[in-house]
Every structure is written in C-alpha cells, then in structure tokens.
Amino acid sequence: LGGKLRDSLRKLQTGGQGDVTKAQLQQILNEIARALMEADVSVKLVMTLRDKVQSKVEHLLRNEEDEEVVTRRHSSNLSKTVQRAVVDELVALLSPGGDVKGAKKVYTMKRGKPNVILFLGLQGAGKTTTIAKFANYYQRRGWKTAMVCADTFRAGAFDQLKQNSTKLRVPFYGSYTEADPVIIAEKGVNQFIKERYEIIIVDTSGRHKQEEALFEEMQEIAAAVQPDNCVLVVDATQGQAVYDQALAFHNAVDVGSVIITKLDGHAKGGGALSAVSATQSPIIFLGSGEHFDDLEPFNAQSFVSKLLGFGDIRGLMDAMNSVSDGKSQEELMKKMSRGEFTLRDMYNQFSKVMNLGPMNKLMGMIPGMPDYLMPQGEESTHRLRKFMVMMDSMSNAELDGKVDLRTKYDPQVEKRIRRIAAGSGSHPNEVKMLLVVHKQFEGMVSKMGKSGIVGKNAQARQ
Numbered sequence: 001l002g003g004k005l006r007d008s009l010r011k012l013q014t015g016g017q018g019d020v021t022k023a024q025l026q027q028i029l030n031e032i033a034r035a036l037m038e039a040d041v042s043v044k045l046v047m048t049l050r051d052k053v054q055s056k057v058e059h060l061l062r063n064e065e066d067e068e069v070v071t072r073r074h075s076s077n078l079s080k081t082v083q084r085a086v087v088d089e090l091v092a093l094l095s096p097g098g099d100v101k102g103a104k105k106v107y108t109m110k111r112g113k114p115n116v117i118l119f120l121g122l123q124g125a126g127k128t129t130t131i132a133k134f135a136n137y138y139q140r141r142g143w144k145t146a147m148v149c150a151d152t153f154r155a156g157a158f159d160q161l162k163q164n165s166t167k168l169r170v171p172f173y174g175s176y177t178e179a180d181p182v183i184i185a186e187k188g189v190n191q192f193i194k195e196r197y198e199i200i201i202v203d204t205s206g207r208h209k210q211e212e213a214l215f216e217e218m219q220e221i222a223a224a225v226q227p228d229n230c231v232l233v234v235d236a237t238q239g240q241a242v243y244d245q246a247l248a249f250h251n252a253v254d255v256g257s258v259i260i261t262k263l264d265g266h267a268k269g270g271g272a273l274s275a276v277s278a279t280q281s282p283i284i285f286l287g288s289g290e291h292f293d294d295l296e297p298f299n300a301q302s303f304v305s306k307l308l309g310f311g312d313i314r315g316l317m318d319a320m321n322s323v324s325d326g327k328s329q330e331e332l333m334k335k336m337s338r339g340e341f342t343l344r345d346m347y348n349q350f351s352k353v354m355n356l357g358p359m360n361k362l363m364g365m366i367p368g369m370p371d372y373l374m375p376q377g378e379e380s381t382h383r384l385r386k387f388m389v390m391m392d393s394m395s396n397a398e399l400d401g402k403v404d405l406r407t408k409y410d411p412q413v414e415k416r417i418r419r420i421a422a423g424s425g426s427h428p429n430e431v432k433m434l435l436v437v438h439k440q441f442e443g444m445v446s447k448m449g450k451s452g453i454v455g456k457n458a459q460a461r462q
Ligand code: GDP
Pocket: 121, 122, 123, 124, 125, 126, 127, 128, 129, 130, 206, 261, 262, 263, 264, 265, 287, 288, 289, 290, 294
C-alpha cells in the first residue's frame, strides 16, 4: 500500500507544474481509495474516508480565483496535504468518539476491585492465546490476575488454557465434567471475586461461523458474570469479513474494546478499521505472534503509519542525500532493498539525522520509529546520542552483525552486553533497549525490501 500511495502522491508533485485541478485531485483520491481497499479497509469506510479527505483538502487549498482549480501556488504542498488528511482521517476512524462528550472511552482497570473481562470472538481468532498474553501483561504490572475457561465447545480448550495458566502462574478455573459454559463462567468468576482477584478473564468458545447459538451463549454468559468489559478478538487475516463479524458480536453483547491478532503475518491490517467502526470501540492491543510477549498496546498514529507504509522513507532518504555523498547512500539503499540493516547502518543513519536537524520532522520520517523515541525535542536527541555512545563501544563484528547480540540468557551474549554497557557508561538494560530498537528497524527494512519500496523500484521511479 505504501508504495502505491506514494506513487499517487508523487504524481501530484510532478504532474502539473502550476494548477492542480479538481479532476486531478479526484483521480488521486480514487487511487488512494483503491489502495486502501486492497489493504482490506471496507468499501464503505473507504468511501466515507475519501469524501472526508476531499473536502478537507479542498477546504485547505481553496483557490479563490478559479473554482475548478484546487490550488495554484501550492502544488508541491498538495501531496503533503493529501497525505496528512488521509492519515488524520484514518487516525480519527480508529479513535471512536474522539473528544466527543459521552463517547465510549477505553475501559480502565480499577485497582483493588474485581474487573471481569469477557473475551469474545470466532473460533481460531486467537482468544485463548491473547488471554494468556493479556494475563501476563497485567500480572507483570502487579495486578492480581486469574482466568476462567468457559469454552466447553472446543475439545482441548480447557487443557490449552490450563497449560498457559501453569506457565504463567496465573490461577485458573475450569471443569472437565461440567458441560454448561454459563455455569462454569459464573462459578469461576464468583470464586475469584471472593478470593479478591483484580482481573478476572473469561475465555469463551467460538464457532467457525457466526451462528445464532454462539451469540445466545455469549448473552447468557454475559448475563451471568456481568462483565465490566467485553473484549472482541479479531483475526487480522480475515480481511473484509471483519465488519459483519464484529457487528454481529456487538449486536449480541456490548463490546467495549477490540484486540486485533495475527498482525505478524501477511495481514494488511485494514480489518482493524472495520472492527472499530462496527463496534464503535477502541482497539486496546495488537497481537503480533504466538508467544506471551507478543502483545503491543495500541497506538492509532503509529498503526496508521504502518498501514500506509510510512515512515516516509523517501522523504528521509531525500533529506539525507542532501547532506551525505550520494555513493554511500546508494549503497545503503541497495542493502536495504535486500532487507539488510546492521547496527552500523543504524549508527550512520542516526548520525546523519543528528547533523540535519530539525529533529522533530526527521524523526517522524524514520520508518518503524518506536513511539518512545518520537521527538520530544531535546530528550529524543539525547536518547539518540546515548544510543550512539553505546554503539561506539561495540566491536566491528558486533556493529556489522557478524556476532549475535540478541540471544537471551546466553552467558557469552550477556558478557558482551555488560562490556558494551560498561564501556558506554550505561545499564545493560539500556543496551538491550538499543538492540530492540535495532530489531524494529531491521524488521521494517526487511518488509520494505520485500515490498520494493526501497531499492531498484524506488530508484527507477526517480
Ligand atoms: P481461539 O479459538 O480464539 O481461542 O484461538 P487460539 O487462541 O486457540 O488461537 C488460534 C491459533 O492462532 C493458534 O495456533 C495461535 O497460536 C494462533 N495465534 C493467536 N494469536 C496469534 C498472533 O498474534 N500471531 C500469530 N502468528 N498467531 C496467533
């Protein structure tokens, strides 16, 4: 999607030197709409979005002299304005209610009280897996957490949850003999309330399809346990089917939050917008793998950036080209198109960014830039500098990815990390954070390499 959108926007920049007409804007918007549909954003949403973006852009760049011309002077700004408007509207879609008074808010867990959280979703959506991640997330943050298995439909559901419960040391309620999920849910929740658990998570069964029996069961369970929040789990790979699915669940039970799973695969993520739109509920987490740690708190802005394939890698490269010799940059582009991005490459990029200023704008262009590094002015410069000092303490082999720094619990790796920390006056955990950041960059670069956004295609486009 990123590539296509960028192509459309590029046309805006180079197409007409002077006037940009309404017809041209129309054409660009159609292309963007098509690209969004290909990313599984539902047709209805895309149409709404398209109209909103159009009126926003026309409003921003109104031409007083000629109605048919959107803008005369600002043709180079137009692509940025369209891009901005697309991003803003997508973010708004993902933040239901926004600032509107009385709108549904994210449910916040209350300390010292039972928070009963009912998980819903079709079979295979990832409920049971996500519940383990969710329990792990809160338990690690000091919440007294427990799980109840009210899935009597799927053979082995009880064992699956029990296994997770043992690994995570989160207490668990379930039954091999009781066949009524409503009774299990009620007994389990009541027991854990009595034992003063703060977060009581109820796992439910799904079906392969949206069946009446499933929704009736969900209503009965909800009536029995009176959940404080109902979390709908949606599989991102379901694409366009998500809207109807989410709506059906929402009609049965008052969904309050959404979790999107399996975003680590090939899913394009557009289904997330459908789930939010159908339930008018915010996304709280994203699932990005099968392990207990693969759960990220949701951030609309960075989700949209990823959906659209921004970090604006082109903008960043252009800016960097202006300060670096073209040759080394070309080499980097070639490497990146193969998905390669070493710590040394990251070091070089950071140092260029530092020389460029103003930080804020440039940092936003770096793809995959994690939120905690996003510019708060001085502070983020400071953090980058600190990272660079750590990389200064690395050996060539480490910088060039010839030795492993990522394997956990390996005494040799730990030793290296302690050495780097000592050499740079930092804590080993800070070095590990740097490695996490690098991993994120590398993942992004690898994705871009495969998608052809950088490298050959990008060069051919120029
Ligand atoms: P449930 O039927 O809704 O309880 O779904 P499960 O939790 O049993 O998950 C179904 C399958 O999806 C399992 O094989 C999980 O390992 C897998 N799964 C769940 N969440 C994710 C995720 O975020 N990423 C990936 N790759 N797999 C997931």
